[in-house]
Amino acid sequence: MSDRELPGIVVTGASGRMGQMLARLLLESETARLVGVLERPGHDWIGKDIGEAMGGTAVGVTVSGDAVATIAQAQAVIDFTSPAASVAFAELTAQARAVHVIGTTGFEDADLVPLKAAARHAPIIRAGNMSLGVNLLMGLTRKVAAALGEDWDIEVVEAHHRHKVDAPSGTALMLGEAAAEGRGASLADLRTPAREGITGPRETGSIGFSAIRGGNVVGEHDVIFAADGERIVLRHLATDRAIFARGAIRAALWGQDKGPGEYDMADVLGLG
Ligand SMILES: NC(=O)C1=CN([C@@H]2O[C@H](COP(=O)(O)OP(=O)(O)OC[C@H]3O[C@@H](n4cnc5c(N)ncnc54)[C@H](O)[C@@H]3O)[C@@H](O)[C@H]2O)C=CC1
Numbered sequence: 001m002s003d004r005e006l007p008g009i010v011v012t013g014a015s016g017r018m019g020q021m022l023a024r025l026l027l028e029s030e031t032a033r034l035v036g037v038l039e040r041p042g043h044d045w046i047g048k049d050i051g052e053a054m055g056g057t058a059v060g061v062t063v064s065g066d067a068v069a070t071i072a073q074a075q076a077v078i079d080f081t082s083p084a085a086s087v088a089f090a091e092l093t094a095q096a097r098a099v100h101v102i103g104t105t106g107f108e109d110a111d112l113v114p115l116k117a118a119a120r121h122a123p124i125i126r127a128g129n130m131s132l133g134v135n136l137l138m139g140l141t142r143k144v145a146a147a148l149g150e151d152w153d154i155e156v157v158e159a160h161h162r163h164k165v166d167a168p169s170g171t172a173l174m175l176g177e178a179a180a181e182g183r184g185a186s187l188a189d190l191r192t193p194a195r196e197g198i199t200g201p202r203e204t205g206s207i208g209f210s211a212i213r214g215g216n217v218v219g220e221h222d223v224i225f226a227a228d229g230e231r232i233v234l235r236h237l238a239t240d241r242a243i244f245a246r247g248a249i250r251a252a253l254w255g256q257d258k259g260p261g262e263y264d265m266a267d268v269l270g271l272g
């Protein structure tokens with residue numbers, strides 16, 4: 001396949017932690033090509049070559065604030081930004097009939113309505129964690145939760161870098177949902193509100209969440225099953241953001257021959 005035939009990918013949030021990682025990997029990729037990068041209007045990277053903006057040499061791709069024109073060139077858009085930005089990109093990506101890979105976390109239920117509408121026109125692949133390890137851990141969590149009774153309390157503990165703005169993390173919520181599914185319920189029914197003050201004793205069968213923020217932690221998640229006298233801890237440690245970026249690129253390529261609809265990383269990885 002010549003370079004021109006490789007699926008053309010646009011990366012949003014180009015100056016962000018994930019945006020830069022994605023741009024670097026796509027510039028080296030032999031299976032996809034970087035055709036555009038977006039930043040929010042007014043950002044000081046707009047108009048600069050992405051290679052130079054990242055501190056290297058020019059690569060011939062200019063950071064743009066014009067989402068309509070940039071997404072029009074894309075076969076896929078990889079998007080790790082903010083919930084409001086991802087909702088707006090979903091409409092434009094659907095209009096371009098391109099695959100939208102969404103890694104953004106922190107969505108409210110109301111944000112999911114326009115995403116569902118956009119997925120009627122093109123594939124949307126969305127996951128709070130794009131790594132193979134976490135998506136495997138979800139299956140393990142579901143199985144362990146199903147095997148253990150309600151005398152085993154379930155807690156999800158996560159740690160992230162000091163810049164993260166949402167809590168619990170998207171991954172923690174995915175793991176909590178998997179645990180709830182294992183118990184034949186939905187997380188909305190089992191989730192304990194954040195604890196502070198006189199909370200009273202733990203409610204049997206509930207699922208609790210704790211978030212640590214500090215330093216440059218890439219992402220750590222423990223699912224703790226605690227009973228009287230023993231504990232099981234399922235743990236994932238991310239030490240390199242490349243695991244998320246590789247998963248997102250894999251999803252963008254996987255989506256090329258898929259019809260409109262909502263997909264997740266379990267679909268991409270064949271773990272469904
Ligand atoms: N699903 C997954 O595997 C992972 C998800 N994430 C999530 O991805 C999101 C971004 O994470 P980071 O890269 O660490 O954040 P970041 O803050 O470093 O980057 C976000 C970027 O998006 C840009 N942005 C915001 N609005 C925009 C708009 N309208 N148009 C274009 N660009 C816009 C910002 O200027 C910023 O450069 C977060 O929600 C995070 O939780 C992060 C890592 C892995």
Ligand SMILES: O=C(O)C1=N[C@H](C(=O)O)C[C@H](O)C1
Binds near residue numbers: 129218219220
């Ligand atoms: O913001 C991050 O950094 C991460 N966000 C995702 C999440 O909310 O779970 C995935 C990963 O843990 C890193």
